[in-house]
Amino acid sequence: xxxxxxxxxxxxxxxxxxxxxxxxxxxxxxxxxxxxxxxxxxxxxxxxxxxxxxxxxxxxxxxxxxxxxxxxxxxxxxxxxxxxxxxxxxxxxxxxxxxxxxxxxxxxxxxxxxxxxxxxxxxxxxxxxxxxxxxxxxxxxxxxxxxxxxxxxxxxxxxxxxxxxxxxxxxxxxxxxxxxxxxxxxxxxxxxxxxxxxxxxxxxxxxxxxxxxxxxxxxxxxxxxxxxxxxxxxxxxxxxxxxxxx
Amino acid sequence: xxxxxxxxxxxxxxxxxxxxxxxxxxxxxxxxxxxxxxxxxxxxxxxxxxxxxxxxxxxxxxxxxxxxxxxxxxxxxxxxxxxxxxxxxxxxxxxxxxxxxxxxxxxxxxxxxxxxxxxxxxxxxxxxxxxxxxxxxxxxxxxxxxxxxxxxxxxxxxxxxxxxxxxxxxxxxxxxxxxxxxxxxxxxxxxxxxxxxxxxxxxxxxxxxxxxxxxxxxxxxxxxxxxxxxxxxxxxxxxxxxxxxxxxxxxxxxxxxxxxxxxxxxxxxxxxxxxxxxxxxxxxxxxxxxxxxxxxxxxxxxxxxxxxxxxxxxxxxxxxxxxxxxxxxxxxxxxxxxxxxxxxxxxxxxxxxxxxxxxxxxxxxxxxxxxxxxxxxxxxxxxxxxxxxxxxxxxxxxxxxxxxxxxx
Numbered sequence: 001x002x003x004x005x006x007x008x009x010x011x012x013x014x015x016x017x018x019x020x021x022x023x024x025x026x027x028x029x030x031x032x033x034x035x036x037x038x039x040x041x042x043x044x045x046x047x048x049x050x051x052x053x054x055x056x057x058x059x060x061x062x063x064x065x066x067x068x069x070x071x072x073x074x075x076x077x078x079x080x081x082x083x084x085x086x087x088x089x090x091x092x093x094x095x096x097x098x099x100x101x102x103x104x105x106x107x108x109x110x111x112x113x114x115x116x117x118x119x120x121x122x123x124x125x126x127x128x129x130x131x132x133x134x135x136x137x138x139x140x141x142x143x144x145x146x147x148x149x150x151x152x153x154x155x156x157x158x159x160x161x162x163x164x165x166x167x168x169x170x171x172x173x174x175x176x177x178x179x180x181x182x183x184x185x186x187x188x189x190x191x192x193x194x195x196x197x198x199x200x201x202x203x204x205x206x207x208x209x210x211x212x213x214x215x216x217x218x219x220x221x222x223x224x225x226x227x228x229x230x231x232x233x234x235x236x237x238x239x240x241x242x243x244x245x246x
Numbered sequence: 247x248x249x250x251x252x253x254x255x256x257x258x259x260x261x262x263x264x265x266x267x268x269x270x271x272x273x274x275x276x277x278x279x280x281x282x283x284x285x286x287x288x289x290x291x292x293x294x295x296x297x298x299x300x301x302x303x304x305x306x307x308x309x310x311x312x313x314x315x316x317x318x319x320x321x322x323x324x325x326x327x328x329x330x331x332x333x334x335x336x337x338x339x340x341x342x343x344x345x346x347x348x349x350x351x352x353x354x355x356x357x358x359x360x361x362x363x364x365x366x367x368x369x370x371x372x373x374x375x376x377x378x379x380x381x382x383x384x385x386x387x388x389x390x391x392x393x394x395x396x397x398x399x400x401x402x403x404x405x406x407x408x409x410x411x412x413x414x415x416x417x418x419x420x421x422x423x424x425x426x427x428x429x430x431x432x433x434x435x436x437x438x439x440x441x442x443x444x445x446x447x448x449x450x451x452x453x454x455x456x457x458x459x460x461x462x463x464x465x466x467x468x469x470x471x472x473x474x475x476x477x478x479x480x481x482x483x484x485x486x487x488x489x490x491x492x493x494x495x496x497x498x499x500x501x502x503x504x505x506x507x508x509x510x511x512x513x514x515x516x517x518x519x520x521x522x523x524x525x526x527x528x529x530x531x532x533x534x535x536x537x538x539x540x541x542x543x544x545x546x547x548x549x550x551x552x553x554x555x556x557x558x559x560x561x562x563x564x565x566x567x568x569x570x571x572x573x574x575x576x577x578x579x580x581x582x583x584x585x586x587x588x589x590x591x592x593x594x595x596x597x598x599x600x601x602x603x604x605x606x607x608x609x610x611x612x613x614x615x616x617x618x619x620x621x622x623x624x625x626x627x628x629x630x631x632x633x634x635x636x637x638x639x640x641x642x643x644x645x646x647x648x649x650x651x652x653x654x
Contacts, residue, residue, distance in 0.1 A: 097563075099564060
């Protein structure tokens with residue numbers, strides 16, 4: 001049987017106070033299993049960014065419970081949330097968000113710097129792992145290039161390598177192809193599919209139905225609640241493998 | 247984040263903005279250099295004073311005449327007279343030597359060279375040993391020559407140079423005022439001690455000065471007045487006891503009370519402590535000025551760090567997203583501020599040391615570089631960096647990751 005990576009129970013997020021308060025999320029119940037590839041869609045103002053921030057442990061719900069990888073993270077403080085982000089979540093942003101004037105290698109090793117776990121890699125091992133990650137995303141030849149020397153698609157691939165370096169339980173991708181031309185976008189989607197096929201859990205926020213169609217499920221938000229969940233009928237390799245094993 | 251990694255990141259950040267980093271450090275550089283140079287200058291001044299203490303000769307008590315005019319119908323008291331010296335020598339215990347000085351100022355001529363306003367110092371035979379003067383050539387005058395009022399002189403080094411150049415003046419005659427004087431010796435170079443230039447004077451038996459250069463109609467009744475009597479105290483004898491003895495004796499001899507004394511007694515220690523307290527005040531003033539520039543430098547660092555935090559909001563957001571805790575971010579920016587001030591302190595130390603050397607070499611002032619001032623300046627720089635770096639670092643640590651990631 002598969003492990004549940006994400007489980008939310010009646011999550012709300014309310015901005016402001018009193019009469020002027022706005023509920024960005026109004027009771028979200030969502031479960032995502034290990035190995036799933038899920039898209040979150042919705043018009044602007046639907047609360048999809050807010051949900052992504054909560055799922056990514058960048059902010060906390062006003063009420064409700066968020067259980068990530070079996071751990072209730074609803075009430076952690078800033079430092080604890082940072083540690084959870086570091087160990088369990090890999091981020092891919094629309095704007096890549098690489099450190100400027102810093103080599104691809106150093107960008108990829110950045111999360112290792114903040115890994116306070118005991119089983120921390122040595123600098124040499126970390127570099128080696130980062131090289132392997134860059135190899136995986138097809139940038140083995142550009143380890144020492146700085147972001148401004150790379151194309152948008154290549155920068156996004158560095159970001160993906162960075163997202164994977166700490167072996168996260170899931171990758172959160174926020175409009176990963178939003179800044180890219182269609183060809184580069186397609187390459188990135190192919191890469192995400194490749195990762196998915198290797199077992200990575202991916203939650204992707206997008207407003208593009210064509211991109212969302214790549215995933216297995218599309219969660220559509222509207223006015224802070226889940227409007228509908230579409231099953232896209234895509235292959236779910238990990239689950240099947242696990243079913244066969246069972 | 248390990249401290250070593252924090253240091254590496256801070257170093258890289260500083261290198262990415264070399265010009266700005268250097269300008270930021272400038273305040274600290276100037277502050278540290280100023281502290282080191284200024285302390286070196288005042289330490290140099292103190293060392294000069296220390297040297298003077300030694301070169302003045304030790305255990306000296308100075309008795310100076312203080313002329314009082316007396317009331318209407320009263321004869322003015324003459325202050326110190328020549329006979330007082332002998333009285334001190336005989337009547338006060340613990341006195342090793344007594345030297346008398348009377349001075350005047352005359353035009354002197356040798357051949358066709360004329361020097362105006364040369365100080366003529368009439369003195370006694372104890373002078374060279376008490377004032378630590380050595381004869382370079384020839385000899386000093388004797389007690390007999392003082393008694394006979396023999397017209398001889400010993401030249402100060404500079405006077406000899408100006409009158410005779412490198413030629414030997416021994417046996418030559420010079421004209422002092424209207425008096426022919428035979429030169430019997432030249433002193434070695436001594437230099438400036440306090441405000442007295444020992445090399446630009448000529449030295450004669452005090453009796454000759456009384457007779458030819460400072461004649462007084464009162465001398466027949468009261469004795470020849472003198473400017474100063476030096477009393478050298480015997481080793482191991484308490485100076486204060488000797489001073490009290492001299493005071494008692496002179497009060498009696500001059501027929502005055504302790505309130506109307508016509509003389510003042512000072513010791514070398516009095517002179518030195520006056521000068522030392524002056525230099526101490528000077529030094530603490532300098533240290534304050536330099537300290538203020540360090541603080542200004544620290545404010546400069548805080549200013550730039552605040553700008554830097556704002557500028558790098560996005561970078562902070564990225565670091566937070568991948569797992570940097572508030573403590574990690576604080577450490578990063580605090581390390582950067584500390585490194586700016588420590589590197590600034592290092593550069594400032596180098597500038598300060600070389601500046602003190604150059605200043606000492608190019609000016610008359612002596613500089614002595616104090617290790618303590620380097621430590622102090624360096625330590626203050628680091629403290630300033632930590633103090634003024636904390637606020638910006640904390641601002642950075644408090645940033646909300648979502649806001650920070652949205653920052654353009």
